[in-house]
Amino acid sequence: MADQTHVLFVEDDDVIREATQLALERDGFVVTAMPDGLSGLEAFRADRPDIALLDVMVPGLDGVSLCRRIRDESTVPVIMLSARADSIDVVLGLEAGADDYVTKPFDGAVLVARIRAVLRRFGHAGGGRAEEAASPASGGVLTFGDLEVDTEGMEVRRAGQPVALTPTEMRLLLEFSTAPGTVLSRDKLLERVWDYGWGGDTRVVDVHVQRLRQKIGQDRIETVRGFGYKLKA
Numbered sequence: 320m321a322d323q324t325h326v327l328f329v330e331d332d333d334v335i336r337e338a339t340q341l342a343l344e345r346d347g348f349v350v351t352a353m354p355d356g357l358s359g360l361e362a363f364r365a366d367r368p369d370i371a372l373l374d375v376m377v378p379g380l381d382g383v384s385l386c387r388r389i390r391d392e393s394t395v396p397v398i399m400l401s402a403r404a405d406s407i408d409v410v411l412g413l414e415a416g417a418d419d420y421v422t423k424p425f426d427g428a429v430l431v432a433r434i435r436a437v438l439r440r441f442g443h444a445g446g447g448r449a450e451e452a453a454s455p456a457s458g459g460v461l462t463f464g465d466l467e468v469d470t471e472g473m474e475v476r477r478a479g480q481p482v483a484l485t486p487t488e489m490r491l492l493l494e495f496s497t498a499p500g501t502v503l504s505r506d507k508l509l510e511r512v513w514d515y516g517w518g519g520d521t522r523v524v525d526v527h528v529q530r531l532r533q534k535i536g537q538d539r540i541e542t543v544r545g546f547g548y549k550l551k552a
């Protein structure tokens with residue numbers, strides 16, 4: 320089973336946890352299911368899964384805090400599960416480092432599609448271990464003031480110092496850096512970075528842009544109201 324995708328699933332509701340685990344296993348995933356955040360963190364450190372599905376409201380260590388702990392140690396993709404689409408928990412989870420979220424109750428096929436979309440961004444099509452996604456750009460180092468983006472080495476430096484980005488943040492920066500000065504709409508970024516072939520929640524884009532600004536400079540990415548974002552050339 321070494322070539323199968325390993326999913327860590329943290330959910331305190333027994334029925335949802337068991338039903339979702341069975342559904343994912345039927346689709347070929349290897350699943351480690353845990354009922355609370357502390358056991359989920361232990362399982363993450365022991366098993367090093369390819370992707371983590373974290374319910375926001377789990378006991379012991381809540382999903383947002385667990386996401387933050389995982390992000391401190393790894394760039395493994397994280398999907399948050401939230402009972403309410405309008406919940407502040409969605410934004411908190413994304414700010415903690417999650418790559419995407421799914422609203423409960425969810426259809427098993429939708430969850431699998433979202434998992435596979437996230438894994439594709441990380442260069443992991445459904446088998447084998449997760450790796451950083453390939454760059455949509457080719458060749459050379461792009462320079463924007465004190466910001467350097469190596470599109471081949473997948474490295475970023477600011478004022479000569481390395482900048483640690485998650486693969487999702489890196490893909491987002493690559494979209495901006497390969498079209499400096501061009502306004503990219505939220506829907507376009509959802510399609511290109513998050514691989515959404517359908518409408519998605521643009522808060523995912525907004526929070527990731529916010530996180531990226533904190534790392535590369537608040538003024539580097541400009542908001543064009545009513546249209547989207549652009550990288551200052």
